[in-house]
Amino acid sequence: MGSTDAVAAVQVANLPSEMFSIIKTSGTIGPRLGCLRLAGRQVLETPHFLAITSRGVVPHITQDSFAGATGISGVPPDGSSPLRRFIALPEPTLLVLGARRTPPVFAPSANPNTNTSVSICTSVGFRPMKAADYAEGVERLQPDIVVGLGDIPYGRALGAKRIEKATDRNIEWLQSHVKARNDAKAPKGSRSKLFASLPPVSCANQQYYIDTLTQDVAKDVDGLAVYDMVSLEDLPEQLRHLPKLAFTEPSTPHEILRQISLGIDVLTIPFLTAATDAGIALDFTFPANSSEQEAQPKILGVDMWLEDHATSLQPLVDGCKCYACTNHHRAYVQHLLNAKEMLAWVLLQIHNHHTLDLFFAGIRQTLRNGSFEDNVERFAKVYETLLPEKTGQGPRVRGYQYKSEGPGEPKKNAAPFQTFDDKKEKLAESTPPSAEAGAAELEELGFAEKQT
Amino acid sequence: MFMPVATQASLKGLTPKQLEDTSCRLCLNNTYHLGLKPGQKTLDAIGGAHRLQSWPHNILTDSGGFQMVSLLKLSRVTEDGVRFLSPHDGSPMLLTPEHSISLQNSIGSDIIMQLDDVIATTSPDHERIKEAMYRSVRWLDRCIAAHEKPESQNLFCIIQGGLDLELRKECCAEMVARDTHGIAIGGLSGGEAKDAFCKVVGTCTQLLPERKPRYVMGVGYPEDILVCVALGADMFDCVWPTRTARFGNAVTVDGVFNLRHANYAYDFRPVEEGCKCTCCRPQEEGGLGITRAYIHHVAAKETAGAHLLSMHNVHYLLELMRKAREAIVEERYPAFLKEYFLKLYAGDKEKYPQWAVDALKGVGIDLLSV
Numbered sequence: 173m174g175s176t177d178a179v180a181a182v183q184v185a186n187l188p189s190e191m192f193s194i195i196k197t198s199g200t201i202g203p204r205l206g207c208l209r210l211a212g213r214q215v216l217e218t219p220h221f222l223a224i225t226s227r228g229v230v231p232h233i234t235q236d237s238f239a240g241a242t243g244i245s246g247v248p249p250d251g252s253s254p255l256r257r258f259i260a261l262p263e264p265t266l267l268v269l270g271a272r273r274t275p276p277v278f279a280p281s282a283n284p285n286t287n288t289s290v291s292i293c294t295s296v297g298f299r300p301m302k303a304a305d306y307a308e309g310v311e312r313l314q315p316d317i318v319v320g321l322g323d324i325p326y327g328r329a330l331g332a333k334r335i336e337k338a339t340d341r342n343i344e345w346l347q348s349h350v351k352a353r354n355d356a357k358a359p360k361g362s363r364s365k366l367f368a369s370l371p372p373v374s375c376a377n378q379q380y381y382i383d384t385l386t387q388d389v390a391k392d393v394d395g396l397a398v399y400d401m402v403s404l405e406d407l408p409e410q411l412r413h414l415p416k417l418a419f420t421e422p423s424t425p426h427e428i429l430r431q432i433s434l435g436i437d438v439l440t441i442p443f444l445t446a447a448t449d450a451g452i453a454l455d456f457t458f459p460a461n462s463s464e465q466e467a468q469p470k471i472l473g474v475d476m477w478l479e480d481h482a483t484s485l486q487p488l489v490d491g492c493k494c495y496a497c498t499n500h501h502r503a504y505v506q507h508l509l510n511a512k513e514m515l516a517w518v519l520l521q522i523h524n525h526h527t528l529d530l531f532f533a534g535i536r537q538t539l540r541n542g543s544f545e546d547n548v549e550r551f552a553k554v555y556e557t558l559l560p561e562k563t564g565q566g567p568r569v570r571g572y573q574y575k576s577e578g579p580g581e582p583k584k585n586a587a588p589f590q591t592f593d594d595k596k597e598k599l600a601e602s603t604p605p606s607a608e609a610g611a612a613e614l615e616e617l618g619f620a621e622k623q624t
Numbered sequence: 625m626f627m628p629v630a631t632q633a634s635l636k637g638l639t640p641k642q643l644e645d646t647s648c649r650l651c652l653n654n655t656y657h658l659g660l661k662p663g664q665k666t667l668d669a670i671g672g673a674h675r676l677q678s679w680p681h682n683i684l685t686d687s688g689g690f691q692m693v694s695l696l697k698l699s700r701v702t703e704d705g706v707r708f709l710s711p712h713d714g715s716p717m718l719l720t721p722e723h724s725i726s727l728q729n730s731i732g733s734d735i736i737m738q739l740d741d742v743i744a745t746t747s748p749d750h751e752r753i754k755e756a757m758y759r760s761v762r763w764l765d766r767c768i769a770a771h772e773k774p775e776s777q778n779l780f781c782i783i784q785g786g787l788d789l790e791l792r793k794e795c796c797a798e799m800v801a802r803d804t805h806g807i808a809i810g811g812l813s814g815g816e817a818k819d820a821f822c823k824v825v826g827t828c829t830q831l832l833p834e835r836k837p838r839y840v841m842g843v844g845y846p847e848d849i850l851v852c853v854a855l856g857a858d859m860f861d862c863v864w865p866t867r868t869a870r871f872g873n874a875v876t877v878d879g880v881f882n883l884r885h886a887n888y889a890y891d892f893r894p895v896e897e898g899c900k901c902t903c904c905r906p907q908e909e910g911g912l913g914i915t916r917a918y919i920h921h922v923a924a925k926e927t928a929g930a931h932l933l934s935m936h937n938v939h940y941l942l943e944l945m946r947k948a949r950e951a952i953v954e955e956r957y958p959a960f961l962k963e964y965f966l967k968l969y970a971g972d973k974e975k976y977p978q979w980a981v982d983a984l985k986g987v988g989i990d991l992l993s994v
Binding site: 495 | 633634645666912914915
């Protein structure tokens with residue numbers, strides 16, 4: 173399956189019966205309270221976020237911790253989705269499948285995508301994946317939501333020609349995928365919902381593709397996957413009712429709030445795992461939880477690497493009810509980070525997901541009672557604009573976490589320990605001995621020891 | 625009983641809750657590692673290792689002597705203690721029996737070990753082995769004198785003496801006379817031949833008092849453990865199940881399999897069929913129903929892959945010991961052993977290791993008979 177990125181999410185509520193319904197909205201472009209309802213899954217109230225997985229797991233969190241620490245109890249599986257069973261995802265959890273990671277690893281070649289395939293990062297390097305294979309594969313795996321394959325050029329400026337080409341490909345790929353789905357004649361209720369990818373340019377710039385979405389396949393597309401907020405600026409009326417899933421890589425909670433206020437329903441938040449890897453316990457609430465204006469803006473997260481925590485028996489964040497905060501303390505996490513024990517990142521990951529869970533619950537609450545805008549303003553005043561700088565080291569990086577820059581690059585992970593081997597050092601420093609050097613000379617240079 | 629090793633106060637990525645789920649009630653911490661990080665001052669401030677790692681069950685700590693030998697090239701043992709260079713700044717340091725006990729008092733572990741003079745059993749220097757044995761006895765006296773919490777922490781002595789059975793016998797007599805709570809057989813599993821290893825264990829167990837726990841240090845392969853049980857040993861520890869898990873190896877009744885091998889990419893059976901651990905148990909029974917193919921997919925690529933296999937491997941060893949205890953209580957341990965070896969070697973008695981056959985014959989169990 174290569175680097176297929178599955179994304180999963182959590183949460184509760186119960187309301188209308190359509191797949192996506194908007195409960196409350198303020199005007200055409202603006203924040204909205206909605207509800208995503210899929211057969212067999214917990215109802216997902218929006219705005220919400222999806223936990224990003226890699227190889228079917230939320231990084232660092234085993235499946236039993238996921239179910240236990242996030243408060244979902246196991247439900248007997250109905251065996252509907254082979255993928256769900258394979259990755260041991262709890263039944264109530266929403267499962268979304270897309271082609272690339274969020275954020276993706278940039279492909280090394282200049283034009284990684286072709287008319288029939290995209291380049292994806294696999295465990296054996298970049299490989300082309302055919303659009304037709306993708307469409308067939310995802311239908312067989314039956315996640316709850318499939319993100320249609322899009323020609324999304326990452327990491328480079330887009331010229332007019334490239335956009336035109338992307339538009340053509342997207343139309344072709346989406347239409348074939350929809351046709352394949354319709355030909356398969358699966359009962360409508362039981363199959364995955366299809367979300368169409370929207371390339372990261374304004375709608376005016378990809379008019380033909382937008383026309384396809386609003387006309388030819390209007391009935392077959394259940395939602396939109398958004399890669400840049402610019403596409404929402406001139407989104408036509410006919411597409412507004414669709415749920416919008418963002419792969420926009422917000423870098424701060426402020427940015428999340430801005431994207432929600434522009435009408436995003438479900439987000440993916442790469443800074444969550446980035447904070448975990450950096451050893452930072454996120455610490456912010458929405459609405460901002462402070463009685464009066466403080467002199468200093470509050471920090472968005474606590475750096476657990478700091479020595480100050482070494483003897484602190486406080487939870488990571490005071491009053492937090494997550495597994496990590498109720499069972500462990502700062503001193504332990506600081507020790508684990510310091511000793512580079514994997515459990516550090518497990519505990520931080522649990523805590524950080526819990527923090528975001530509450531953050532989004534707060535957002536929905538204020539949307540419901542109409543105080544969202546005011547609280548966004550207050551949030552900006554109370555908190556610092558950026559997450560704390562990373563001071564310590566993260567876990568050992570793996571293949572997909574960095575871009576290879578070609579031959580001769582330095583090692584990505586420092587050797588975990590060195591031996592006290594003075595001979596070796598001596599050897600490295602010395603000049604090679606001449607061919608006729610005697611035993612004593614060799615010994616002096618550290619090449620060998622004279623046997624007695 | 626098998627004790628998994630949580631070297632630096634965490635069992636390689638598992639939460640204490642997950643460790644509890646494998647049915648573990650006693651795990652190991654390493655004094656040497658905890659002494660360096662987080663350090664004695666921090667341990668005192670926090671109130672010990674149980675509070676540090678929120679582990680409500682038992683902890684055993686080693687004395688730190690073994691790490692001096694296994695990790696540090698430039699350590700030197702003198703009568704005072706072990707001299708070594710700090711791995712942090714390279715400054716010379718000294719670990720004495722008094723330091724070791726004081727550290728273990730701060731850690732607050734339920735079972736503590738004396739500092740012993742560990743040398744490789746394969747060492748050719750017989751004088752040195754002899755010296756180490758006598759020194760270990762002298763250090764035990766210093767450890768007993770330095771122990772501040774004998775009412776809450778149980779001190780175990782460690783039998784030394786290399787592969788020399790006479791030295792071992794002498795050491796047993798000296799150590800037993802000092803009446804510690806339990807007795808460990810140390811200095812083994814350092815690359816010596818298996819039959820020599822079994823002889824040492826067998827010799828020692830015969831001389832040790834009936835009613836005290838006997839702990840063979842650093843032994844972890846299932847066959848070794850089961851043979852040692854037959855020889856009369858009670859407790860074992862090893863990092864092997866968790867370490868091998870990180871390399872993608874699954875420990876099962878049919879042997880050890882490396883799930884990173886391409887053979888397993890499409891193998892949708894559980895890691896071990898019929899296993900009741902959280903990882904293998906089917907989803908219908910509240911487990912995860914993880915397949916070999918999935919482990920193949922994540923092993924060495926996601927930390928969670930190592931966590932899942934660690935859960936399985938630790939559970940496997942604890943379950944193996946549970947079955948062994950059951951068999952002993954029901955007085956059918958020889959039959960249990962035969963069954964185990966038959967399954968492990970898929971019925972091929974030719975492949976049985978000779979050392980195991982010989983060692984078991986010595987205690988009246990004929991592995992090769994039906």
